[in-house]
Amino acid sequence: MKILVINTGSSSIKYELFDMDHPRVLASGAAEKIGEGAGILTHRRIVTGGKFSKEVEKGPIADHQAGLKRIVALLMDPEHGVVREKSEISAVGHRVVHGGEAFHATVIIDDKVMEAIRQNSHLAPLHNPANLMGIEISKAVFPNAIQVAVFDTAFHQSIPMKAFLYAIPFEMYEKERIRRYGFHGTSHAYVAEKAAIFLDLPLKELNLITIHLGNGASMAALKNGKCVDTSMGMTPLAGLVMGSRSGDVDPALPFFLADHLGMSVKDIDRLLNEESGLKGICGTNDMREVIAKMNSGDERAKIALELYGYRVKKYIGAYFAVLGNLDVLVFTAGVGENSPEIRELCCEGLSRLGIEIDQRRNCNSGNETKEINVPGAEVKILVVPTNEALKIAQETRKVIES
Ligand code: ADP
Numbered sequence: 001m002k003i004l005v006i007n008t009g010s011s012s013i014k015y016e017l018f019d020m021d022h023p024r025v026l027a028s029g030a031a032e033k034i035g036e037g038a039g040i041l042t043h044r045r046i047v048t049g050g051k052f053s054k055e056v057e058k059g060p061i062a063d064h065q066a067g068l069k070r071i072v073a074l075l076m077d078p079e080h081g082v083v084r085e086k087s088e089i090s091a092v093g094h095r096v097v098h099g100g101e102a103f104h105a106t107v108i109i110d111d112k113v114m115e116a117i118r119q120n121s122h123l124a125p126l127h128n129p130a131n132l133m134g135i136e137i138s139k140a141v142f143p144n145a146i147q148v149a150v151f152d153t154a155f156h157q158s159i160p161m162k163a164f165l166y167a168i169p170f171e172m173y174e175k176e177r178i179r180r181y182g183f184h185g186t187s188h189a190y191v192a193e194k195a196a197i198f199l200d201l202p203l204k205e206l207n208l209i210t211i212h213l214g215n216g217a218s219m220a221a222l223k224n225g226k227c228v229d230t231s232m233g234m235t236p237l238a239g240l241v242m243g244s245r246s247g248d249v250d251p252a253l254p255f256f257l258a259d260h261l262g263m264s265v266k267d268i269d270r271l272l273n274e275e276s277g278l279k280g281i282c283g284t285n286d287m288r289e290v291i292a293k294m295n296s297g298d299e300r301a302k303i304a305l306e307l308y309g310y311r312v313k314k315y316i317g318a319y320f321a322v323l324g325n326l327d328v329l330v331f332t333a334g335v336g337e338n339s340p341e342i343r344e345l346c347c348e349g350l351s352r353l354g355i356e357i358d359q360r361r362n363c364n365s366g367n368e369t370k371e372i373n374v375p376g377a378e379v380k381i382l383v384v385p386t387n388e389a390l391k392i393a394q395e396t397r398k399v400i401e402s
Contacts, residue, residue, distance in 0.1 A: 008131055035062065100177060101157070107149055156183075180232075192222055215243040237273060244276060281304035357374070
């Protein structure tokens with residue numbers, strides 16, 4: 001069975017084609033800068049020996065439909081294609097950012113589902129309309145494939161009301177559905193499952209804290225394998241210090257910025273989402289650069305990293321209290337998978353909680369799941385490479401087979 005996974009953004013389409021029978025990626029890539037004049041399409045396809053060849057096409061991509069058609073042409077290229085007929089692709093799995101309260105799980109897309117995604121667009125105005133466009137185009141391009149929606153928010157729908165409700169007038173929740181939703185759900189779910197498999201223990205018997213540290217960053221507390229709290233909120237701005245997002249600030253900060261600095265809603269939005277976090281403090285949102293700057297004596301980079309680690313540690317403490325008992329701590333995504341320094345920083349001084357990193361294991365390279373706690377520690381600390389596209393493909397397969 002071949003499943004195409006699509007992540008449609010306002011000016012891009014990212015894709016990955018999976019052969020689910022011998023689990024492997026057949027092709028992947030992205031059409032970017034769609035509608036911007038200087039479009040770029042990157043396409044990787046499997047060649048002999050499991051290696052990948054890469055092609056880059058530069059030139060305008062008029063719109064998303066043109067982008068997807070070009071991707072399909074590359075997938076079906078008579079000489080180098082990885083599929084012969086479109087009909088070989090049984091299903092298309094779409095990443096959809098916001099499912100609101102309507103979706104607790106992956107679903108096959110029909111008109112009702114489309115309408116519900118549309119109704120949640122006000123909660124993710126930059127993402128849901130683009131995701132919907134991707135679905136519409138995919139339906140037209142692959143009329144015989146089953147279209148499936150996998151939501152970033154669905155995994156967090158098990159969070160109880162005491163953790164998702166904001167203490168503002170209840171009508172705001174009843175009428176406007178204002179509440180914590182959480183994001184990165186496919187990643188948290190994927191690494192939790194992988195951790196349980198690695199430890200050879202049933203997920204439903206484990207309490208975990210999963211720490212996704214990419215450009216965006218979030219944490220989740222899982223009790224008996226189910227999510228009971230997460231650090232992002234109604235939007236992805238809440239929680240941890242991120243590449244360019246502030247994470248938690250005093251909710252009154254925007255009033256102050258408006259009243260005293262005359263900033264508009266748009267200015268404040270840009271400040272907190274695009275000009276804050278690591279970037280706001282030390283000028284770069286790329287963690288590798290932040291670490292390099294700190295190593296060369298840059299004081300601001302040092303402060304940025306202290307804040308970053310401190311915030312993660314605070315959430316570990318909070319979620320430890322929420323769970324009562326912790327079995328596994330999981331690090332994932334670009335920073336979490338690749339930076340022993342940051343993992344160390346986040347866990348420093350937590351030995352009383354049973355959280356203790358083994359320095360040698362922490363520095364072991366390799367991109368497989370690994371255990372980095374000291375031998376015999378109460379809490380297992382794992383590094384688990386995330387794979388959101390694979391999780392979307394697995395969910396897609398599961399839903400069409402059931
Ligand atoms: P996205 O949220 O865009 O998917 P990623 O999960 O790819 O982000 O993570 C990107 C972040 O990971 C960047 O800040 C990058 O600097 C960081 N990163 C990647 N490799 C390393 C590394 N070896 N050490 C520290 N940070 C790294």
